[in-house]
Amino acid sequence: MKSIRRPFLIVLLAISMVFVSCVTSQQEAIKETITLPTLQSSVAVIDKYGNCTLALSEQELIDAGYAVGDWTTISIGDFTYEAPIGTAYSDVDKGNYLIRLNKGSVILAINYGNLTKTSGAEEGEPVSIDLLEKGGYLQEFELRHLVRTEERKDYASDAIFANFRSVQFGTIAPNRLYRSANPILGDARAPYVEALAKLVGIKTVINLADDQQSLYAHLDEAPFYKGLVESGSVIALDMGVTFTDPEFIAKLKTGLTFMAEHKGPYLIHCNEGKDRAGFVSALLSGLMGASVDEIVTDYMTSYQNYYGVEKGTERYAVISKIITNIFAELNGGKAVTDKTLKKVSENYLIKTVGLSSDQIKAIKDNLSDKSVKLEGSITFIF
Numbered sequence: 001m002k003s004i005r006r007p008f009l010i011v012l013l014a015i016s017m018v019f020v021s022c023v024t025s026q027q028e029a030i031k032e033t034i035t036l037p038t039l040q041s042s043v044a045v046i047d048k049y050g051n052c053t054l055a056l057s058e059q060e061l062i063d064a065g066y067a068v069g070d071w072t073t074i075s076i077g078d079f080t081y082e083a084p085i086g087t088a089y090s091d092v093d094k095g096n097y098l099i100r101l102n103k104g105s106v107i108l109a110i111n112y113g114n115l116t117k118t119s120g121a122e123e124g125e126p127v128s129i130d131l132l133e134k135g136g137y138l139q140e141f142e143l144r145h146l147v148r149t150e151e152r153k154d155y156a157s158d159a160i161f162a163n164f165r166s167v168q169f170g171t172i173a174p175n176r177l178y179r180s181a182n183p184i185l186g187d188a189r190a191p192y193v194e195a196l197a198k199l200v201g202i203k204t205v206i207n208l209a210d211d212q213q214s215l216y217a218h219l220d221e222a223p224f225y226k227g228l229v230e231s232g233s234v235i236a237l238d239m240g241v242t243f244t245d246p247e248f249i250a251k252l253k254t255g256l257t258f259m260a261e262h263k264g265p266y267l268i269h270c271n272e273g274k275d276r277a278g279f280v281s282a283l284l285s286g287l288m289g290a291s292v293d294e295i296v297t298d299y300m301t302s303y304q305n306y307y308g309v310e311k312g313t314e315r316y317a318v319i320s321k322i323i324t325n326i327f328a329e330l331n332g333g334k335a336v337t338d339k340t341l342k343k344v345s346e347n348y349l350i351k352t353v354g355l356s357s358d359q360i361k362a363i364k365d366n367l368s369d370k371s372v373k374l375e376g377s378i379t380f381i382f
Contacts, residue, residue, distance in 0.1 A: 170290045184215065194221075206259060
């Protein structure tokens with residue numbers, strides 16, 4: 001019986017291998033036969049972050065057979081690179097290229113980077129897009145892609161909807177430092193941020209997102225925030241998202257100098273309160289003695305608030321590398337530890353940002369001040 005079974009198993013294995021080989025060959029053949037037309041366009045608009053919106057529309061790209069998850073080759077003038085098609089910056093790793101489809105537009109971008117400075121692109125520059133691999137990025141896209149709503153009813157609390165919270169790690173005093181979405185963005189979240197900022201008694205605001213024009217666009221809708229602006233307690237920095245860019249670093253110095261010269265409680269915000277605010281909050285937490293796990297947890301709370309990304313999942317692990325990789329960059333490419341995080345943060349602020357020892361001491365003193373007593377409640381009527 002054994003002598004009969006063994007040859008049978010060998011034959012069955014051989015047949016299986018041939019079958020798998022045939023299927024793989026067929027899949028590769030199918031992949032090779034998919035061709036799409038080269039798309040010709042030009043750079044129509046360059047935004048303040050260095051992203052390039054094309055004259056090509058999203059519908060034109062889709063009509064040509066391209067789709068989310070495709071790998072492409074892009075040429076902007078003489079600059080050529082590869083990028084997947086996605087819908088959000090977080091669809092790719094920090095520093096990676098992306099074709100972003102957003103509200104009918106086709107946008108060439110770098111996550112946490114400035115494509116214009118990298119490529120030398122100018123408005124009117126010719127652009128071509130070619131298919132590199134159909135669906136070649138789809139699996140990674142599905143892992144990374146995040147979806148949220150703009151409806152308050154879909155979130156557990158006002159604070160979660162507003163991405164508003166206290167940052168209290170190391171020696172930061174309770175109710176001394178807060179981070180949030182933008183209270184003057186004019187979106188559904190803004191009124192909630194405004195009310196929470198008033199509730200906790202914010203005195204100084206580091207606004208990482210707005211310039212002088214956008215600062216006033218919806219200011220009348222946020223009377224508490226408007227009062228802070230009028231009293232000189234808000235600094236609008238109009239910062240980009242490339243943390244290594246000299247312009248970003250110079251504006252960070254301006255913002256932290258303002259913090260050293262003003263008393264809290266402080267509110268740090270960008271538009272979503274997720275990336276720029278996440279970096280600055282992590283930097284200050286590190287300065288004040290936070291652990292690596294604490295800055296990662298705080299950074300990822302924004303992704304939990306907006307997208308329901310849960311700790312322990314593969315998605316959480318992938319996204320959380322953003323903040324640890326940033327600190328590794330600040331540390332010469334070496335991962336930070338609980339023992340080195342504070343020193344790395346302080347060295348960056350002094351040697352790279354250019355703050356003085358007195359300014360560092362003032363920030364530390366301001367953040368470790370005694371707690372603020374909170375009173376009152378929030379009621380929204382729409």
